[in-house]
Amino acid sequence: MRTPTERPSNLQASRAAIFGVFGINGFLLAMWVVQIPAIKTRTDIAHSTLGSLLLLLAVGAIAGMQLSGPLSDRFGSRVMVALSGTLLSVAAIGPGLASTAWQLGLALMIFGFGNGALDVAMNSQAVLVERQYHRPIMSAFHGMFSIGGVAGSLVGAVTIKAGWSPATTLAAASVLGVVVIAVCTPRLLPPSAHPRPEHRARRPRGRYSPRVLALGAVAFALMLAEGVANDWTTLQVKEHLDVSESVAALAFGAFSLTMTVGRFTADRVSSALGPVAVVRYGTLIAAAGMTLVVVSPWLATTLLGWALFGLGLSGCVPQIFTSAGNLDSGSAGANMSRVVGMGYIGFLAGPATIGWLTHLVPLTVAMVVPLACVLVASRFAGIVGRPSTHPVTVG
Numbered sequence: 001m002r003t004p005t006e007r008p009s010n011l012q013a014s015r016a017a018i019f020g021v022f023g024i025n026g027f028l029l030a031m032w033v034v035q036i037p038a039i040k041t042r043t044d045i046a047h048s049t050l051g052s053l054l055l056l057l058a059v060g061a062i063a064g065m066q067l068s069g070p071l072s073d074r075f076g077s078r079v080m081v082a083l084s085g086t087l088l089s090v091a092a093i094g095p096g097l098a099s100t101a102w103q104l105g106l107a108l109m110i111f112g113f114g115n116g117a118l119d120v121a122m123n124s125q126a127v128l129v130e131r132q133y134h135r136p137i138m139s140a141f142h143g144m145f146s147i148g149g150v151a152g153s154l155v156g157a158v159t160i161k162a163g164w165s166p167a168t169t170l171a172a173a174s175v176l177g178v179v180v181i182a183v184c185t186p187r188l189l190p191p192s193a194h195p196r197p198e199h200r201a202r203r204p205r206g207r208y209s210p211r212v213l214a215l216g217a218v219a220f221a222l223m224l225a226e227g228v229a230n231d232w233t234t235l236q237v238k239e240h241l242d243v244s245e246s247v248a249a250l251a252f253g254a255f256s257l258t259m260t261v262g263r264f265t266a267d268r269v270s271s272a273l274g275p276v277a278v279v280r281y282g283t284l285i286a287a288a289g290m291t292l293v294v295v296s297p298w299l300a301t302t303l304l305g306w307a308l309f310g311l312g313l314s315g316c317v318p319q320i321f322t323s324a325g326n327l328d329s330g331s332a333g334a335n336m337s338r339v340v341g342m343g344y345i346g347f348l349a350g351p352a353t354i355g356w357l358t359h360l361v362p363l364t365v366a367m368v369v370p371l372a373c374v375l376v377a378s379r380f381a382g383i384v385g386r387p388s389t390h391p392v393t394v395g
Contacts, residue, residue, distance in 0.1 A: 010187075015129050015137070017187035019144045021081055021122045024180040026145035028092045029115065030152025030256065031173040033230055034249045035096065035166040037238060042166070045101050047235075047363065051355010054231060056105045058348030060112030061119070065344065068117035069337045072124050076191025080121035082181060088114030089177025096170035116344065123321065123340055128189045130322075136267040139318035143263030146314070149230075149256035157249040211327060212338050214383045218279075219320045219343030221377045224350035225286070225370035226313055229255050231351035232363065233306060240364045241299055254303045255310035262314025275319040280381035283374040286312025290371040294364055309370075316377065317343065323384045346373075 040050055064084065072080045091114045094107030126141045152173070159169045233255055238248035262282075270278050289308025296302045324339035350370070357366040 013187040014189045017184040020184040022141050022144040023148040026148025027152040030149040034156030037245050038166050047358040051352045053105045055352035057108040057112035060109035061116030061348050064113040064116030065120050065341050068120040077121045077124040078188040082185040084117035085181035093170045093174045096166035138322045139263045139266035142318045146260035153253040157246050161246045215324050216339045216342030218377050220346035221373040222316050223343040224346035225373040227347035227350035228370045251306045254307040258307045258310035259314045262311045266315030275384045278315045282312045282316050283378035286374040319384045
């Protein structure tokens with residue numbers, strides 16, 4: 001007879017596999033982020049144009065999310081992880097090949113579509129694994145995403161220093177992504193682990209409860225701030241401090257590193273202090289870090305600011321996703337997809353907003369937008385208080 005701490009080997013394998021999927025997702029996104037300055041130079045576009053093109057990435061992602069959700073319900077999240085993960089990996093090379101604005105826009109739309117579809121599919125799979133573990137592990141999955149981001153930023157910085165072109169670097173990342181998805185997919189939980197059709201039939205369709213809307217609004221604010229950091233960190237440091245591209249890439253590395261550390265400890269902190277404290281005090285730490293970024297004239301203190309911003313944000317979004325998944329055991333998947341969707345609209349629209357603001361103010365001044373977002377999220381942190389749940393029993 002198995003003790004509560006023992007796990008079936010197939011469940012452990014599924015957990016390891018979804019770790020790999022989150023990791024490669026973060027890696028591919030980071031490889032694109034650190035190449036932004038070089039790709040911007042190659043395509044000869046302005047900040048405002050780049051902001052508009054990043055909006056196309058958001059449009060593609062939203063479309064991918066809308067398609068991935070219903071298909072995951074019908075065929076299982078494992079199938080959708082395989083399809084969307086492969087698409088994202090192949091599409092990663094697109095921005096590196098673009099030489100004009102319209103080519104970059106098309107490449108980013110396809111890349112965004114794959115990323116959005118994978119986001120819904122891998123989070124749905126993560127919920128299934130977490131339910132069968134009887135304890136919070138969602139932050140750890142997002143921690144693996146951050147590890148992928150750290151690895152991607154470091155590899156990107158090294159390849160930039162070595163003189164690799166964006167096309168060569170992103171092509172290598174594309175091959176790695178396809179391999180990782182192919183290895184991980186067979187170990188994910190099968191469609192039989194999803195809620196049974198009769199349970200799905202009782203779920204309200206097309207309805208957003210007030211609590212789901214509130215969680216989605218906080219997720220929107222937090223992920224808008226995170227999205228700005230993902231796409232504008234390198235350029236902000238490069239332009240504000242007039243440093244090289246390889247040095248500027250260290251800022252995104254600092255942000256990603258502290259996100260990683262924070263996410264691997266957030267589950268324990270949440271157990272000790274509660275999810276509300278994680279969000280409330282985490283956002284205040286993030287606000288302090290962004291204030292430092294805006295006012296600092298030195299590289300060391302700017303890197304510290306980005307590190308604090310990452311640390312503060314690290315545990316917040318996983319708490320929101322967990323809260324959404326625990327609202328109603330009969331419609332956890334639907335609630336999760338809605339909150340994730342609202343959050344990622346912010347994640348992908350935030351960078352475009354910053355691009356537009358550079359018409360009016362310098363890039364560093366525009367960083368008051370993510371600063372305001374984290375302060376608003378701190379004010380409404382109480383929404384993530386977990387209702388009671390009924391865990392699924394593993395046989």
